[in-house]
Amino acid sequence: MPLRLYDTEAAAVRDFAPLTPGAASIYLCGATVQAPPHIGHLRSGVAFDVLARWLEVGHGLDVTFVRNVTDIDDKILAKAAEAGRPWWAWAYTHEQAFTAAYDAVGVRRPTYEPRATGHVPEMVELMELLVERGHAYPAADGSGDVYFDVRSFPEYGALTHVSLDDVAPAEDADPRGKRDPRDFALWKGSKPTEPATASWPTPFGRGRPGWHLECSAMARRYLGDAFDIHAGGLDLRFPHHENEQAQSRAAGLGFASYWLHNGWVTQGGEKMSKSLGNSLQVSTVLKHTSPLALRYYLGSAHYRSALEYSPTSLAEAETAIGRVETFLRRVQPVLASRIGAAAPAPRIPPDFAAAMNDDLNVPGALAVLHDTVRAGNAALDGGHEQFAVAAANDVNAIVRTLGIDPLDPHWTGAASTAASAQAAALDVLVQAQLEARAQARASKDFAAADAIRDLLGRAGVVVQDSADGARWSLG
Structure with missing residues (x-):
């Protein structure tokens, strides 16, 4: 079954066909490290980490994954000056915070993670090529700026299907040096108000790169003139990705074959952002939420859909992942009795594969997961061990592919301290109720015992009686 993905340029779902047999290449626009990350920043990391995993597991492809770091731009300079x-120290501090956040939620390290400031020679080379081909020009005002001439490239607007007549002036530099107000900056000449360290020499004068030029040059450096997938947030489609594609193709490069964009994390219907004052910093969220639950939440909606945040969102994710963990722990004794300590080889369930191949329909894939968990629990309750083992095999394959295996050592390490503390506290409270219930049963006060069981049930706690006493799990 082919993998079908929604390509922004085609404005349609297309069969994915990699340029190189047996391999796939992905470029993801990473963080502009101007401030600490909020949970909205992590969504693209989680969404396209899942894509890379599925290309590997579901289609046997060797994936090269590049995620860049924008460590020089107007906002970084302004915020560092204010502080x-x-x-460069300001940028690196926040780059480390992003790395810690990605690591916490199990986003695998990319194959390459280039910084913009480390690739100025490649940017200058691409800029010179554009000038040579008549698609870029140095500003006539002596500022040292270099602009892309949008009217020189008839395909401008092909990615986002905009007409040049409808494009607003590019507000990335002083318009006095532009031939057309819609031309965008490839290079920004150095200014007396900016640090001397924030400029590099070029044939056009000292300065620093424009945002769009950075990504085109880094993608070319690590993935070549043409590659498979360019990914990023919905807000980057225009002007950033439109400008990337225009300058790269104007330079004669094939650039990206597919463009994928993830939706925003919203709060009250608005995009989560610092400017709106509605951001939730990752470091703060992880003080009361497990990293696994945060990853589950960020990946729970279809990647192209908006993901609305509410105070109950993360609690619901904790409950959902708790059900999966409870089943996997329940079935462990059965697996051990049959095959010792080794786990069965994961099998990709066909319904799960069908959902993932349908433009990464993770909600559909999660529905398969939870249906399988329920079937596995029912098999255990009915003593049908062979069916429970088959269900465990499917569940293991699903959670490992999605990066949400609750038994993975990653989640049981230091990163899961908050979750472990919550689980321990919950166990103490539930055990106290179970002891009270046992005492009521011993006293033949069955009404009181049933009342305790009902109370726990309303809280989502399932009580199972056995010869060894009562056990509890999240239902």
Whole structure:
């Protein structure tokens, strides 16, 4: 079954066919490290980490994954100046915070993670090629700026299907040096108000790169003139990705074959952002939510859909992942009695594969997961061990592919301290209720015993009686 993906440029779902047999290449626009990450920043990381895993597991492809770091831009310079810190130190501090956040939620490290400041020679080379081909020009005002001439490239607007007549002026530099107000900056000449360290020499004068040029040059450096997938957030489609594609194709490069864009994390219907004052910093969220639950939540909606945040969102994710973990722990004794300590080889369930191949329909894939968990629990309750083992095999394959295996050592390490503390506290409270219930049963006060069981049931706690006493799990 082919993998079908929604391509922004085609405005349609297309069969995925990699340029190189047996391999796939992905470029993801990463963070502009101007401030600490909020949970909205992590959504693209989780969404396209799932894509890479599925290309590997579901289609046997060797994936090269590039996620860049924008460590020089107007906002970084301005915020560093306000804080009285060197711009490069400010950027690196927040780059480390992003790395810690990605690591916490199990987003695998990319194959390459280039910084913009480490690839200025490649940017200058691409800029010179564009000038040579008549698609870019140095500003006539002596500012040192270099602009892309949008009217020189008839295909401008092909990615987002906009007409040049409808494009607003590019507000990335002083328009006085532009031939057309819609031309965008490839290079920004150095200014006396900016640190000397924030400029590099070029044939057009000292300066620093424009945002769009950075990504085109880094993608070319690590993935070649043409590659499979360019991914990023919905807000990057225009002007960033439109400009990337225009300058790269104007330079004669094939660039990306597919463009994938993830939806926003919203709060009250608005995109989560610092400017709106509605951001939730990852470091703060992880003080009361397990990293696994945060990953589950961020990946629970279809990647192209908006993901609305509410105070109950993360609690619901904790409950959902708790059900999966409870089943996997329940079935462990059965697996051990049959095959010792080794786990069965994962099998990709056909319904799960069908959902994933349908433009990464993770909600559909999660429905398969939870249906399988329910079937596995029913098999255990009915003593049908062979069916429970088959269900465990399917569940293991699903959670490992999605990166949400609750028994993975990643989640049981230091990163899961908050979740472990919550689980321990819950166990103490439930055990106290179970002891009270046992005492009521011993006293033949069955009404009181049933009342305790009903109370726990309303809280989502399932009580199972056995010869060894009562056991509990999240239902």
